[in-house]
Amino acid sequence: MADFSANTRPFAELDRPGRTRRLRRLAEAALTAYDVPVARLTPLGRGHNTTFRVDGADGHRYVLRVQRPDGPSTAQVRSEMRWLAALRRETGLLVPQPVPTRTRDLVTVVADPAVPEPRACVLCHWVDGRFVDERLSAAQLYAVGELTARLHLHGARTTGLDRGRVDDLTGFGRAQVDGFSDAVIDRAVELAGGDDRVRAAVERVRAVRAGLGFGADVFGLVHGDLRQENYLFHRGRVRAIDFDDCGYGHYAYDLAVTFDGLEHLPQRHELREALLDGYRSVRPDAATTDPAVLNAFIGLRRVQLRLHT
Structure with a gap:
């Protein structure tokens, strides 16, 4: 029974x-x-x-x-x-x-x-490899930076795919012509219980996005969720998995996701610098790696996680 x-x-x-x-x-x-x-x-x-x-x-x-x-x-x-x-x-x-x-x-x-x-x-x-977490080294994050930049180079010339935006705040925002309109931000603040820190974070990244523009040098197809669980190492090489969240967005968003995933580690500053060094070794003139830009997208990522949990 x-x-x-x-x-x-x-x-x-x-x-x-x-x-x-x-x-x-x-x-x-x-x-x-x-x-x-x-x-x-x-x-x-x-x-x-x-x-x-x-x-x-x-x-x-x-x-x-x-x-x-x-x-x-x-x-x-x-x-x-x-x-x-x-x-x-x-x-x-x-x-x-x-x-x-x-x-x-x-x-x-x-x-x-x-x-x-x-x-x-x-x-x-199957992709062989292991997650490292606490034992992540600067050399490994340098490799992640290289991989991310090469993904972006390919994403810049990959067009015509049916994928959404990685920076949507809510389902409501996804359904709007402007996913960062005042109405979308108001809805996000409402979902966050009226917390105006959400408004400040979103308005900040809205201004940064406008300053960057949407040219192929800063915007294209990205992984969308390149946190620790989605890059692994095997025989000295880095591999990226789980592209389920891939879509169109600013390249800085990908780096911000990786940055934020290192927050709990004591060596996070060294790892973040290594990540950016690896990225710049492939894309040396990228406005994507500007600290103010990255901090704005980290704020966006944290708002997204808050609204979707």
Whole structure:
């Protein structure tokens, strides 16, 4: 009786393990679209989406991601995979390599009666590496800076992809022509319980954005979430993963996300300088690395995190 009850409860009432069990069946169905002999499927407990490690009978490993229903659209997920495929094809950057379906699509959409809505799913080759955190070194952050700058160089010439903006404050802001209008800022302050520090932070970054402009030297396609959990190291090289939040924005936003993720470390000042040195080694004249610009975007990032938690 307990098993029957668990299987018939509404999806929205399940805890994360319960939802993962439902989504596992959906993931198994998604894998039939790929020419990958599956030996084992293991849930990975991180991120807003539901992911599974796929051990292939061919000895290869993969990651299958089942998209959250309130995240990017299927077309936007396909654009993310197209950018990853281009990065793999056109640069030496170590990023996830998408696996096409048998019909050569980079996304497959699967439905299951036990899940309320169809889900977009993507499969990528596994990226080896480890998270470092407290033991991060200046040399490693220099490498992260180089990688970020090279991502931006490629993002500057990558156009026509269906991706949103990385600097949206709220769902309301995303739906407006001007995502930083007075009405959007008022709504953000309201969501923050009337805290006018939110207004000050957003107005500051609004002024900085206006000063930077939107030319390809400062604005383009960016990772959008390059915090510690999304860059890892293996055999002396840095790799970037989880491009689910990629979109269009100022390059300074990417650096601000990485900067803010180092805040808890005692060596954060050394690491931040190394990050900027690595970035400037690829993009030496970037207004993106100006301290006032970065501080403004750090403020924006903190407002975003506050409004989305």
